[in-house]
Amino acid sequence: MPTPFQSQIYRSLPEIERADAIVDRITxxxxxxxxxxxxxxxPEAALSEMFGVGGATLREALAELREQGVxxxxxxxxxxxxxxxxxxxxxxxxxDWFLATSISEIRDIGDEHAAVAAAIIRLACExxxxxxxxxxxxxxxxxxxxxxxxGRAVADSRFHIELAVSAQSPRLxxxxxxxxxxxxxxxxxxxxxxxxxxxxxxxxxxLVRAVAQDQPVKAGNLVLDHIRRNIxxxxxxxxxxxxxxxxxxxx
Amino acid sequence: xxxxxxxxxxxDALTGWFSAVSVEVSDxxxxxxxxLEHNLGGKAKVDKAALVGVDxxxxxxxxRNSFAVGAGTFFATGSVNERSRPVxxxxxxxxxxxxxxxxxxxxxxxxxxxxxxxxxxxxxxxTGKQTLWGPYIDYLGFEEYILTVSAPFWVRAHFMGVxxxxxxxxxxxxxxxxxxxxxxGDAALINASNRVILGNSGRYLVGERVKSETPHQPRLALDxxxxxxxxxxxxxxxxx
Numbered sequence: 001m002p003t004p005f006q007s008q009i010y011r012s013l014p015e016i017e018r019a020d021a022i023v024d025r026i027t028x029x030x031x032x033x034x035x036x037x038x039x040x041x042x043p044e045a046a047l048s049e050m051f052g053v054g055g056a057t058l059r060e061a062l063a064e065l066r067e068q069g070v071x072x073x074x075x076x077x078x079x080x081x082x083x084x085x086x087x088x089x090x091x092x093x094x095x096d097w098f099l100a101t102s103i104s105e106i107r108d109i110g111d112e113h114a115a116v117a118a119a120i121i122r123l124a125c126e127x128x129x130x131x132x133x134x135x136x137x138x139x140x141x142x143x144x145x146x147x148x149x150x151g152r153a154v155a156d157s158r159f160h161i162e163l164a165v166s167a168q169s170p171r172l173x174x175x176x177x178x179x180x181x182x183x184x185x186x187x188x189x190x191x192x193x194x195x196x197x198x199x200x201x202x203x204x205x206x207l208v209r210a211v212a213q214d215q216p217v218k219a220g221n222l223v224l225d226h227i228r229r230n231i232x233x234x235x236x237x238x239x240x241x242x243x244x245x246x247x248x249x250x251x
Numbered sequence: 252x253x254x255x256x257x258x259x260x261x262x263d264a265l266t267g268w269f270s271a272v273s274v275e276v277s278d279x280x281x282x283x284x285x286x287l288e289h290n291l292g293g294k295a296k297v298d299k300a301a302l303v304g305v306d307x308x309x310x311x312x313x314x315r316n317s318f319a320v321g322a323g324t325f326f327a328t329g330s331v332n333e334r335s336r337p338v339x340x341x342x343x344x345x346x347x348x349x350x351x352x353x354x355x356x357x358x359x360x361x362x363x364x365x366x367x368x369x370x371x372x373x374x375x376x377x378t379g380k381q382t383l384w385g386p387y388i389d390y391l392g393f394e395e396y397i398l399t400v401s402a403p404f405w406v407r408a409h410f411m412g413v414x415x416x417x418x419x420x421x422x423x424x425x426x427x428x429x430x431x432x433x434x435x436g437d438a439a440l441i442n443a444s445n446r447v448i449l450g451n452s453g454r455y456l457v458g459e460r461v462k463s464e465t466p467h468q469p470r471l472a473l474d475x476x477x478x479x480x481x482x483x484x485x486x487x488x489x490x491x
Contacts, residue, residue: 032361033355033360033361033362034361034362036355036360036362126459126460127446127458127459127460129444129446129460130444131370135368154361161390162390165387165388165390168386168387168388168396168458168459169388169458170388170395170396173388173390
């Protein structure tokens, strides 16, 4: 007999949650530029197989995306479901994220990121070569050159992902991509306190230098400080948005 | 210097294997060059019409060479007409079917694949010779852990781009490991930047860089022109 916990953990997923998860996944992919406007999604049968859902659930998800105006389904020989627009401004979605995510969860994201980043930087020191270093320098500079919050988010995440690429581990690179996807928009979208790209760029360049000089201890400390600073910024934003100081409390 | 017959046998087998890949890439390059020469007539820039049949060459390459997972042509942006796509790259899909791989080629976009800066392209351009790049994670490209063998090509003395093929590390392993396993003691095939492509033990792991050459770590260059491959192995004290 399953324990109450087990039956809670392994309860079947309601179809509606699965459709929402698909909407969420595709919306996020478009926001991140992983799916471009004009791009055609794979055929419905392939989609439902890949997502592991029934045709009905998939169609429900596509209907929701159509309703949001994000995709459009065209009939005919060159038909299919196409991405037609960027999802509505992300600021509201990100504000919701901050309101719905607790400080302990934000700290925990930082804990995981620190673990992944520490492993990546150690391997990058061992494995990166001249070409990787030159490329990382260029990607680091792209952050300070970016002119919009979205551009900064792209530049920041691309730097960290390609740092992981230089570590030669596809799994760590995937973990880094997932972590970037989870937090990079939150970091750069100006909601409460604007995040300054200059110190972040300086930290990225310092990281590249440590990698180039194969100084794993220094690089490890730098990357942990870098992530800690990012997490403090997220927590600051959370506090400002979620727990505004009430003036009436002052005696 | 090398008298160990197993080592000689391994080097010969690896040389033979990569030479065959090199010849296949040269043939693809020759085929693409001849086709474009014909299609272009006197025109200087590649347009849609000039690309007719280029896809078949890549598909035939993949059909003939089961070791490769992708093949095709990356054009130099300067060699193509604005309205034609500068990449003709074909892949073997998980189902076994052959299909086109699409890339984001819009500069400044989130997933811009700036292939002209990647070594499989830039090294082929700067040396003018065939080249091998990898192991690398082809982020934003094929997105797998691969090796790329590529060769630059010209039509009537105009540089056009590079042709090449991708080999997944996990596909390569069963193909060349038996040769490495012939060698007694630790040995590894390494690329021109001293990066391990495959080792025959846990001592040399794929993707790691061999940083120092010790006296007990001799190196034999593989006689495959321009690919920069060599074999390192741990010399064992002479048997008495």
